[in-house]
Amino acid sequence: MADQQYDDTNRGAAFTPFPTQRLILQGKVNAQGNDSKIVCVMDETRDGKKIIEMYQKVGVLFENDNSKEGAPDYTGPFQEHLRIAAWKRMKDDKPYMSFNISEKDGGPKVEAGMSTNSSLPDDVIPF
DSSP states (O other), rough: OOOOOOTTTTEEEEEEETOOEEEEEEEEETTTTTEEEEEEEEOOOTOOOHHHHHEEEOOOOOOOOOSSOOOOEEEEEETTTTTEEEEEETTTEHHHEEHHHHHHEOOOOOOTTTOOOOOOOOOOOOO
């Protein structure tokens, strides 16, 4: 059987936080003259050591008014020149979101072997 590998290019998913994770701070940081919005999440390593993870804002999701079947629940700008679309999903009675990244000026950037289908089946976790 041929070795098949899932292509997760321009796709992603987000899940509920782990019980050890907790949002503790938000703000901005300036690195070499460039401001970035950040959040800090309290967590712990596998061996129980307390850590604070820092996350940088990469995009914004706005509720989508489009009621067409299959339309994303949320859309918005992602990084500087891209768009992100998000669909609310359930897996094993747990909520998550699936994401699709596309060019800002139109539909998804299609590369050889990449599907243009913007929604993922409910049972596919793209990592």
